Amino acid sequence: MDERAVPENYDPEKYPRVAASVDVVVLTIRDGDLCALVVKRENAPYQGWWSLPGTFLYPTEDADWAARRAVSDKTGIVVRHVEQLRTYTAPDRDPRMRVVSIGYLAFGPIDETAEAGYHATDVDWLPLFKRPAELAFDHQTIMVDGLRRAQDKLEYTTLATSFLPEQFTIGDLKEVYETVWNHPLDKANFYRKLRSSKGVIEPTGEKLGRRSNKNALGSSNALLYRAGDAKMLYPPIRREGGAW
């Protein structure tokens, strides 16, 4: 007997149905600021409000796929890493009907440009530490959860490299940490930490030529690295004081 057999008299209507959506917090660094991708809503409810890019789940796709699709359809951005945050289920969170939304966190490539797509009249990068914002639905909550998750994960994973191009300098990586944590780090200690943690960064043997898009004075002989195989950082990089 097949354990996955369904009784013949089974009535799928007897369980209450809901709509399932994903909403994605896409973080990127733009001009040195940590930003989240927001889209302006074309239709009611919350018409004209900023919101996180999201979509309803298609019948044959899983949520990870929907999250990537939502971001690329609405903004043209192709994200690097996606992971679930949590699922938001307050019965009245959407005035149209019951919608449970699976929150996602994603990292976009640094200094990428976005363009408005399907059902979005406009797209923008919202600088998280500069401009206060009111977002549609409970997206403000989701965004805060996403920021916090990103900050936490930089402590004990190697995800910071997902913000960067394939080759980067240790200084670039330090800037990612400082931007996401909104807090300066000691250069010497950062170097020691990164180079003593095995498998996190691998030297490419090359050096940075001239600083491309920065009008930088000074040297450009920094060594280039690429991300290593390690996904976790142990011991973690400790964030400021740890006064939780």
Add this chain to the structure above:
Amino acid sequence: MDERAVPENYDPEKYPRVAASVDVVVLTIRDGDLCALVVKRENAPYQGWWSLPGTFLYPTEDADWAARRAVSDKTGIVVRHVEQLRTYTAPDRDPRMRVVSIGYLAFGPIDETAEAGYHATDVDWLPLFKRPAELAFDHQTIMVDGLRRAQDKLEYTTLATSFLPEQFTIGDLKEVYETVWNHPLDKANFYRKLRSSKGVIEPTGEKLGRRSNKNALGSSNALLYRAGDAKMLYPPIRREGGAW
């Protein structure tokens, strides 16, 4: 204008609907073993298989509420702490229809007894490090995710106390860590760590009388503590080597 207004011609049927459920990994310590609560399924599919306690979401409740209800309805257990794990959305994970399931982790009080309830013919505690098990649907995956989350969270939160009664000894707490991590800890270092972390445990001033339900030889003059206000442990308690 009300930003939550819905267009008059809005048709809620135009989005694909799914059923939403919760499935809960309830962890407890029984006779010194870390166990997960499982219920035997009464109906097809997977009739007669062990599964995690779960339920479909009612229209007016949120998922946290549904998780607590699922556990108490099916097993009589009232859990201490609940938190979301992640949401499982593979389109074919349930043969009846599309069901997205929100996985939960919960901690049950130590040495509690359970009894079969609604739609469950039997209830059992599955010792995680002793008996291999095949569970219905993707519940094996959810259980592994729950175990791993619990192990991780003991490192940097004070959740271990949720397994214990209101008053406990440091030795009791050490046993919780050793059971969940399935690994012995050094007593002296554990004492030092717990007593130097502020707000984690507070002495009650009382001493343990005689060991109640343990046929223990030896002393019983251990000091009693209760959980403090701190929710996070910083620095964390480091688990074995950290060789991830």
Add this chain to the structure above:
DNA sequence: GCAATAGTGTCTATAAGACACTATCTT
């Protein structure tokens, strides 16, 4: 006394924080 649990003391190894220092490149 013996066995078992409770709790302490102490030495060492590891890693973080602070900060001064040298090197190299561009203009």
Add this chain to the structure above:
DNA sequence: AAGATAGTGTCTTATAGACACTATTGC
């Protein structure tokens, strides 16, 4: 030479690991 980024050296402090030790209680 000046200014900026790249990278190193080193002292101090915090904390973890290992393990030997004493104290108390029940039998």
